[in-house]
Structure formats: structure tokens, C-alpha cells
Amino acid sequence: MFNNIIFGLSVAVSPLNLLYCFLGCVLGTLIGVLPGIGPVATIAMLLPITFKQPPVSALIMLAGIYYGAQYGGSTTSILINIPGEASSIVTCLDGYKMAEQGRAGPALGIAAIGSFFAGTVSTLVIALFGPPLAEIAIRFSSAEYFSLIVFGLVAAIVLASGSLLKAVAMIFLGLLLGTVGTDVTSGIKRFTFSILALSDGIEFVAVAMGMFGFAEIIRNLEVKEKREVFTSHVRHLMPTKSDFKASWKAILRGTGVGSFLGILPGGGAILSSFASYTLEKRVAKDPSRFGKGAIEGVAGPESANNAGAQTSFIPMLTLGIPSNAVMALMVGAMIMQGIIPGPQVMTERPELFWGLIASMWIGNGMLLVLNLPLIGIWVRLLTVPYRLLYPAILMFCCIGVYSINNSYFDVILTACFGVLGYFFNKFGCEPAPLLLAFILGPMMEEHFRRAMLYSHGDFSTFLTRPISLGLLIAAALLLFLTIIPTLSRKREEAFKE
Amino acid sequence: MRRILWLTGLAFWTLMLISFAVGSVFAESFPTKTIRMVVPFVPGGPTDTFARITAQELSKKLGQQVIIENRGGANGIIGTEIVAKAPPDGYTLLFHAPTPIATPSLFTKLPFDVDKDFVPITLPVKSINLLAAHPSFPINTISELVALAKAKPGQINCAVTTLGGLNHLTLELFNSRSGIKLQYIAYKGASPALMDLLGGHVPLMFNTIGLMMPHVKAGKLNPLAVTSLKRADFLPNVPAIAESLPGFESDSWFGIWGPAGMPKEIVTFLNTEIAKALSSPEAQKRCKDLYAETVGNSPEEFARFVKSERIKLGKIIKETGLHLD
Helix, strand or coil: CHHHHHHHHHHHCCHHHHHHHHHHHHHHHHHHHCCCCCHHHHHHHHHHHHCCCCHHHHHHHHHHHHHHHHHHHHHHHHHHCCCCCHHHHHHHHHHHHHHHCCCHHHHHHHHHHHHHHHHHHHHHHHHHHHHHHHHHHHHCCHHHHHHHHHHHHHHHHHHCCCCHHHHHHHHHHHHHHHCCEECCCCCCEECCCCCHHHCCCCCHHHHHHHHHHHHHHHHHHHCCCCHHHHHHCCCCCCCCHHHHHHHHHHHHHHHHHHHHHHCCCCCHHHHHHHHHHHHHHHHCCCHHHCCCCCCHHHHHHHHHHHHHHHHCHHHHHHHCCCCCHHHHHHHHHHHHCCCCCCCCHHHHCHHHHHHHHHHHHHHHHHHHHHHHHHHHHHHHHCCCCHHHHHHHHHHHHHHHHHHHHCCHHHHHHHHHHHHHHHHHHHCCCCHHHHHHHHHHHHHHHHHHHHHHHHCCCCCCHHHHCHHHHHHHHHHHHHHHHHHHHHHHHHHHHHHHC | CHHHHHHHHHHHHHHHHHHHHHHHHHHHHCCCCCEEEEECCCCCCHHHHHHHHHHHHHHHHHCCCEEEEECCCHHHHHHHHHHHCCCCCCCEEEEECCCCCCCHHHCCCCCCCCCCCEEEEECCEEECEEEEECCCCCCCCHHHHHHHHHHCCCCCEEEECCCCCHHHHHHHHHHHHHCCCCEEEECCCHHHHHHHHHCCCCCEEEEEHHHHHHHHHCCCCEEEEECCCCCCCCCCCCCEHHHCCCCCCCCEECEEEEECCCCHHHHHHHHHHHHHHHCCHHHHHHHHHCCEEECCCCHHHHHHHHHHHHHHHHHHHHHHCCCCC
16 A cells, blocks of 8 residues: 555656646646636646646646645635635635734635645545545435435534524525526426526526625725725734644544545535534534634635545546546546546556655645745735725636636626625625525435436435435434524523513 | 720739639638637537547647637537637537537527538547446346336436437437337436446446446446447447347437538538548547547538438437427
8 A cells, every 4th residue: 555655656756747746736826816717717728738748747737736726715715705716615704704803814824734734634545545435425326415415504504603594594595596507307497587608507606706705895895994904903924823723623624524525526525615614613612703703614614625625536536437527627638648537547557546646745735835925925915905906806706707608697697696795795694505505406406306216206215225314314403403502592582581 | 995894804804813813722721820619518528528639630730729619508509509600711610419400309499500500511420329237237138128127117217418418319219119218317417427327326328338438347337238230349249239129320429510601612621631630540549549430521421410310319309309498
């Protein structure tokens, strides 16, 4: 086993591969920071260039772009409340609040450190447990996915720090928005109003960027004094000892959650950051700190999304099945290099498999070294007068959103959601539950119907399959535990009156 | 007066001569800039991969870059529409799977006319489809499958990677010819379908040999039959469905089209160059790795093929009442 890792390291530290790793990480960080433009668009653009490079080097670079983007995505989430990647949405919740309190540096720092730790551990996980984990992923069928998502939705309630009722309302609105598009099983179009651009659903980045980023910009323009806090109260640039003390467990837990959820195809990495946030809030001694700048709310999710990004390589490397769009591109890149992805890659091309894994670890190290010094620069960026900053942010966002589908419709959608997000904020409704439900709703429906198709209409399939049953019980428990304190609090308040 | 007429005539014919010369010079110097090949799917799928293989080799032959432009969405309609509305100067091409151009009856209305708005250039790549089963499924031959399906109508599931896509229509064709009803289960693409097949949650799937071969080789999938008329060379022990259902043929294919109105010389030129590009050793190797074969037939042959596919698939679409609108 360790022979393989040493072998992989020997492949990964060749000067060419190191260079490609570095290139990938730098590019990845850059596009992660730029809102909207994500690893998918970048890798698609760079694919033709990779054909001329040796296969291992090409894949190392592309992989570097992917997990580098996870690092970069947290930067914009923390600094300007714009999720650079889907998985960085949760970082906006507490990370931005920390920045508002002048603690952008520690937030960025702990995000980078947590990501590095998670990257290291998950690389080991891939190396040691890759194939068995892929077997577990295969056991997950639609019934299990459905129950997992039900669990996730119940957990989403916890995401909100405000009123429970409003959180549930946002969840339902998110589910409703998620129905827009074409149904997988029947091909029927819903709520598309004959607009071709809507037939695959509302673009997720449009909603995320609109409700988080644009809305925040509108808010900032409304309240002028708020911006001063960012710059006048900047104390440390690095996390303090107490920050580390508070975060280390979150990092561990986040890594575990992310490593597991990442292997599940279809949204594993996104789910991991949400799941980690929920977990942190649940186990925290004082959950009310969340949403107001709790560092665990940054440490956990950031570790989780990086772990998830790395372990999402497992189905691709061990089975040849891509678990998300980026992996599909990597498969394409491999095919163009004459490498047919599948279970035989591990044995027929060990230098590819182990070299890639080893370089992931090296890449994570490079990213840490890259990102930590950059914190100072990012923080200083915040001192730029807002009247110059926000048009630049808006411009990058629009370019980013457009670049996803070459569709100006998406940009208009983002603007609409920006306005919507502003009003929701005024009403005290939080966008995070809406976004989670928006992602999970369609998946939940697809898996529910497919599970029913498999069982030929038998509802008990969700209860007879052990993993599914376990998840549903956990969801029920979680719901119970969430509602009980609220109910008893309401009763107390009623008593007081 | 006569002199003026004579000079006008001379000027006229001179201009005509010059324009012909310029025209043919123009045609000979095509392409002078980058050609964009639109692929109406998100990057990374089989269509995209074959398009990239073709584009790479074509770029070498033409000396001009042929870049792939992915415009996914709406069952491929968005990307196809873009090419339909592009200027017919040969600088915008479409590389696409059969839907929607060969299966227009799946849609009640399309933002283009599948006959009038496109000119066929060539069929670049074909791939035989395989019916594979999970090892836990207790069936080894087509006749056993048909017998089981007749005993339990609608109870056996078969994964389908895109609703209305070629593997879906292949399944329905098989259902119709054998008089059974295998229930299709739609997925969003090949990856989730393959994951479920490998996990044994769904017992069967029709798809290209290229997608499933690594798993067949690893013993994780059972190859039941191929959809070509004769047995495939690389799977000599796997029968063709045509052996039990004479004439059954349903292979995967892709097409290259251009917007209608393209000058004939450019169509012929592109057709020849693409055929040359596809016969290059690089392209041959890549396609062989993916268990696909290059074709590169003439525009007329391609047009005839598309018509015959439209009739064949149209019949099935009508029978099953499938609709994507």
C-alpha cells in the first residue's frame, strides 16, 4: 500500500508535474475567486491544450484547477458575500459576518488551513479506501438518496438562525423554484413559460449569486456606514490561538462529513458543506453564535467542501464513472489521451492513478502556501472605496453568470433574484434554506419517483432498505429535536406573558 | 451609342469573370479563419468526446483551428438552433446525436425545420449498442429475456440515459419487435444510469459498447446482445439481436450538419476533409479505443441514412406516443 504512495509521490514530484500542479492550483484559485466562472468552464476551455501534454501532467493540472477553485471560492464568500462556488454558499453565512467584524483575515486563514487538512486526509482516504468506498457508493440507489435528501432538508431548517416559520417558508419556496424545468421521467416541462432557457431549470448560480451577492451589494449601498467596519477594525491577519482551539474539532468533523458525502455522485460536494454547517450548529455549545460570525461555521464547511471535492474523484478513478460535471470533463480529457476510464485504470496505468493522488496532496500544500500570504492582499482589497469596488464586483458576476451557459437570460435572472434577495432580507428571511431546498428538491423528487418505479409502486421500499430506513429515522429524530426547543420556548414565552 | 453598349457589355462580362474567379478563389481558400463546431451538450459526454476527436484531426488537415463550442440545454435544441440560424458560410457546423434532427416527431414544435434549415455533411462516427445486464439478473440470452418479460409484463426495468434519446428508442424498438414491455427508467445522463446498473438497482441497459466495455471486461456487467445486424468483432461470443429478431438494427450514430444555404463546394470540401481527418491513424486509434468506427460517408448517403432513421424511429415514436414537449 505505502509502496504505491511512494510510487505516486515519485511521479508527482517530477519537475514537469510539479509545474503543472502549480499552474493548476493558481488557475483554480483565480477562477474560484471570480464569481460565476467555475472549474467546469475553465477546464472545458483548457481541454484542447491538455491533449498535447503527457496524460499524467494534464490530469494533474486539471485536478489542481478543480480543488484550487474550492480554496478560491471561499475568498469571495468571506469578503463580499458572493459564493464563488456552489459549495461556498455556506461560508457566506458566518464568514461574511466575521469579515464585517473586522475578522476577514482569520476567516480566510482558517478556511485555508482547514481546507489543507481536509485535502491531506481525503487524499489518504482515496489512497487507502478508494475502491471499497466506490463499492459503498454503488450501494446507494434512489431510495437511499431520497432518504439522505430528506435528512438534508430537515437539517436545512437548522441553517437558519432566525424564525423557524420563515425558514420553513423559504424551504418551500426553494422547492417550488426547483420544480421549474423538465421532468426527468416524463419529459414534461414545468413553469418554463415556453422559454427555452428555462427548460433545464433555473440556473443555480444565478439564484445563489443574486440572493447572496447582488442583494448584499444593494444593502451595502443603502447603508453607507457599514463598510467602515471592515477596514477600520482589522486586527489580526491570521487566526488566533483561540480561533484554532475553537475550530480544530470542526475541521475534523467537516473532513469526515465531506470525505463521505463526496463519493456520492450528484451533488456530494455541495451537500458536504451544508451538512457540515448543520453538524457544527447542532453540536455547538451555543448555537446562537452561528450566523453571527462563528468560526466553526467557516472551518467545518470549508474543510468539508475540500474533502468532498477530493473524494469525488473516487468514482471516476476507480470505476470510470464521473460523479459531477468536472469529473466528466476529466473523463473526456483521459479519453482524448487514449486512456479509457474504468476499473482497469488503477492496474493498467498505476502511474496515472497514484501520481494523481500524490499530486493532490502536493497541490493542497501549494494552495496553502499560495493562499495564506494572499490574505493580506485580499483584506487590503476591502479598503478600496465601495463606489469603485461594487461596479467591479457586479461586472465580474455578470460575466461569470453569462459564461456558464452563454445566456444573457441567466444574467437577467441573477438581477431579479438580487432584488428578491434584498426584499427577503428586509423581511428577515434567510436565503440559505431556500438555496438548499432549491438544489435538493428536484433531486429528491427524481429519486423518489425512481425508487417507486423500481419497487413498482411499493412505498415500503424506503423502510425495508436498511440505509434508507436509518436515514429516515435520523431525519425524524432531527426534526423532533429541532422543533421541541422551539415549542418549549414558545410555551415559555406564552407563560411569561 | 454602340460604343457605350459595347463597353457596358465588356464591363459586365469582365465583372462576371472577376467575380467567378474571386468566388472560386474564395472557395479554394476556405477556411481562412477558425471554424466553430457546435456541440449541443455540456462538455464531457460521448457526443462531445467524438466531436473533439474529429475537430482535433480536422484542425490538422485544414490548417485552421476547429474549436468546439458547447451549448447544452433543452435536449440539444438550443445548440441546434444556433447552427440553424448561423450564416451558411461554412464556419459554423453542428456535431450532434440523432435527436432532434432525426427524431423531429418527438417534439410538437421546434424553433427550426429539420429538413429546410440544415444541410447534411457527413456521418462521422458510429457505435454499436450493447444490451448489458447486471450479473445478479438471472438471464443469459435474449430469448430468456423475452420469455421472462412476457411472463411479467412491465415488471422488468431498463435504464435509459436520456428520455427520447437513441438508447431509449432502441429499447422501445426492441419492446415493439419482441412484443414485450420492458419498463424504461429515465436518468439524467450516462453516469447515474451506469452507477445504478453497476449497483444492480436496475437490471438492464442499452448503451454503446464503449461506455460499458470496461465493466464487461471486469466482469461487473453481463453482455447479453449487440444491436448491430451482425456480431461485433470485439465481442464474438455475444449474439446480435438480429439473430432472434431478423433485421433488428439500432446503432448509435452522430452527424455533422451545416446551416442550409451553404455553398455546395464548401459542403463537398468539408465532407472530403472530414473523411480524411477521420481516417488518420490518430482518429482511428481513438475511435477504436472507444469501440466506435469512423464512417465519413458522402452528404447524399448521409441524407438518405437520416431519412431512413427518421422513418424507423418515427414509427416507434408514434407507437409509444413519446413526446418531449
